[in-house]
Amino acid sequence: MTTPVLEIRNLHARIEEREILKGVNLVIPPGEVHAIMGRNGSGKSTLSYVLAGREDYEVTEGEILLNGENILEMEPDERAAAGLFLAFQYPIEIPGVSTMTFLKAAMNAQRKARGESELSTPDFMRAVKEAGAQLKVDSDMLKRPLNVGFSGGEKKRAEIMQMALLKPSLAVLDETDSGLDIDALQVVSKGVNALRDGKRSMLVITHYQRLLNHIVPDVVHVFADGRIVESGDKDLALKLEAEGYANYGGEAA
Amino acid sequence: MADYDIPTLKEEIDRETVDQVLALDVDKYKYGFETLIESDVAPPGLNEDIVRLISAKKDEPEWMLEWRLEAFRRWQTMDEPTWAKVHYPKIDFQAISYYAAPKAFKGPKSLDEVDPELLKTYAKLGIPLKEQAILAGVEGAGEPTGTPFSGNVAVDAVFDSVSVVTTFRAELAKQGIIFCSISEAIREHPELVKQYLGSVVPVTDNYYATLNSAVFTDGSFVFIPKGVRCPMELSTYFRINEKNTGQFERTLIIAEDDTYVSYLEGCTAPTRDENQLHAAVVELVALDNAEIKYSTVQNWYPGDKDGKGGIYNFVTKRGDCRGTNSKISWTQVETGSAITWKYPSCILRGDGSRGEFYSIAISNGYQQVDSGTKMIHLGKNTSSRIISKGIAAGLSDNTYRGQVSAHARAKNARNFTQCDSLLIGDKCGAHTVPYIESRNGTAVFEHEATTSKISDDQLFYCQARGLNEEEAVALIVNGFVRDVLQHLPMEFMVETQKLISISLEGSVG
């Protein structure tokens, strides 16, 4: 059996004494795209932060294996170098650091951590140009400080562009579709689909079935009250869209 | 700020007494003086004989010696200033040696003998091996070929006290530009030196400037004749070689009518255990329509992780926009020294003149920085701009102290000040002390100040992209200082970004 790209076993996590993740189990084999849908506040972003290694969360139980390796003891940057990428629901502004500079710093930091040599400037420029063209990120935007004054859609495009350049083995996309207009949704989906290569896996968090018409998932999971409560194929998303989350207990947020 | 000392009655009396005592001393130490002249390192201590020794070693004319002696006598009546927010044990000025010739260097025999920490820093800065050997004072390593900031740069390297190398001079001379050591200028161009030396920073200006006037050993001299645009960046590479030698450079830059010059000053000092005093004076004179751009990257030894050692950097830098529509711009990157006391200032005397101050001051470990500027608006329609970025990490203290004043005649004076502080960790301090003073109703002064911390969100975001914590901090700080960074000449920019990362090492985690 091939090693799954991501395996989460009975994951419990809390923040400030409050348990948010209450026993998450999830296996994503290589090349598969899994979608997570769930009510506001059910803990989807928390799961993504815990995967990426944010300090504020305390993992009280369970394991996270990335390509068979337990990553719970790793720093966020080590997880990134190991192939984990998180596209943030709310990307952070880095004033004074041009998007271009940031991209280069991130790519070289990961290469360094993996013992690879620094990217040459022509190679870097070539990669940026290619990814930029695909995601409609123009050179003006690349010169601007990362995410500062970017529109909601621009921020999301910049996130996916980073993913395209960093080439992770697992990409977690947290509501990458929210705030995108129809055209931008197409652009971003295309960008994401271009990265589906039969090996790279993705975990796509979304509220809208619409996205899943563009990025077609292999499995859809329903997230409720800190755990996965149902899994199915892409038709599960259609069912959710029609019926809402009422069948999964609790109150609508 | 109490920079201008008005002598009190008590000081006048003391001075007389002191003068009498000194008159005796001269005879008493006459023999001592004769032996002194043979040596390459002056014995510790400061008295008139030492001042005479320095002057004699430099073959100075009588007027220069008199100038020094007057400064020395004045200095003896002055007290060390205490208004800055810095703390250090009392300096024993008699324990310092005030002169060392370069041939007296007892340098390491090869790079193998050089402190590996120092070499690591050089390597991180991307300084080539040959250059590293020179910087580390390896014997026989030769003379520097340029600063590590390569490019079209003319260098006047000040090794301890004597200016050792001057390059590109012939090319500059063709245009009538004089770029040489101040000692040489005193001998070769006495009329210029007499006219301008001490005309911006008077001998009596402040404690350290007066001390410098008495004992300065070398520094640079630049003269740009009327109508000439200096074709290259001029640069001085300072470092302190001799253990326990106070370093007192004196720099004088004169830009005549319709000229432009850009001057770079870069510093690096090897690791030392004992505190070393560094009290430089820099004077800039800009005449009608002249522009002087003065950039500094200061990376003296800041002391070890326990706060032991490090340079005391007490500097007086002042520019006089003497002519109409003249412009002086100071850009500084201060990352080193245990203590920094430095306020590069502009006197906006000429109508329509402009002063600028762009500063990045980083403190880490036990460093203390008290730095800022003074913009003194005297002429009509004068303007000034101040952008200061202070970054405090570790246990350090970082103070911006700035003065903006408009005098009665300074109609339509304009100033914009932006003062941002960034704190890393919670054991450091950042302070902003602005003094604003206007005697003219038409003056408009704007002041903005912010203090922020690097947010956990920013750190996490960068880390999630693969940067480790230190790299993340360095990147965020580089972004924070960008507005100032872009005022540096290209030669400095890349090096400075590296320097910022290095100086923040150990600030997190």
Ligand SMILES: Nc1ncnc2c1ncn2[C@@H]1O[C@H](COP(=O)(O)OP(=O)(O)OP(=O)(O)O)[C@@H](O)[C@H]1O
């Ligand atoms: N720092 C915190 N302190 C206390 N509670 C928190 C903290 N951060 C998040 N929570 C809570 O954890 C719960 C899960 O939040 P999370 O952001 O993971 O939800 P989500 O499923 O991503 O919601 P949405 O669909 O709105 O993005 C919420 O009730 C939220 O209020």
Ligand SMILES: [Mg+2]
């Ligand atoms: Mg969320």
